[in-house]
Amino acid sequence: MFCIGEFVRITTHRRFRPAVDHSQALEAIDALLDSPSVRLLAPTPLHWPLLREAIGSGETSGNLVFDAEIAALCREHGVERILTEDRDFGRFPFLFTVSLADEPASLSSLRALPPQSTRATRLYQPRSPSYTGAP
Numbered sequence: 001m002f003c004i005g006e007f008v009r010i011t012t013h014r015r016f017r018p019a020v021d022h023s024q025a026l027e028a029i030d031a032l033l034d035s036p037s038v039r040l041l042a043p044t045p046l047h048w049p050l051l052r053e054a055i056g057s058g059e060t061s062g063n064l065v066f067d068a069e070i071a072a073l074c075r076e077h078g079v080e081r082i083l084t085e086d087r088d089f090g091r092f093p094f095l096f097t098v099s100l101a102d103e104p105a106s107l108s109s110l111r112a113l114p115p116q117s118t119r120a121t122r123l124y125q126p127r128s129p130s131y132t133g134a135p
Helices: 002-012 022-033 047-057 064-076 087-091 104-112
Strands: 081-083 096-098
Touching: 002 022, 002 064, 047 064, 064 087, 087 096
Parallel strands: 081 096
Antiparallel strands: none
């Protein structure tokens, strides 16, 4: 949920090139949310204790607290891997991070790794046709 506003903030910010107008950013979000493989995550009553723990374990402050919010939300919903280019997510021991720069062969092998074997997570994972919606 938090990432939707962040996507609009970044893509429409004049400091980033090429910036787009807000209608283009909102259309991109609408198209993404129309995908049957997308699940929108929202905080539950467990969010505060998990956020508090993420802030402490990740030693976050300032702008990094937003990353802790995303990490806590992922943990709250059983997400163990996150596709990101932001190295700051490596500070959260319960998330496994995957980069777009990773070799395709290594990306597919990550599915077999237990989350405890490394620090990271991947938000988007292609679902099999038998996917039931459980994390």
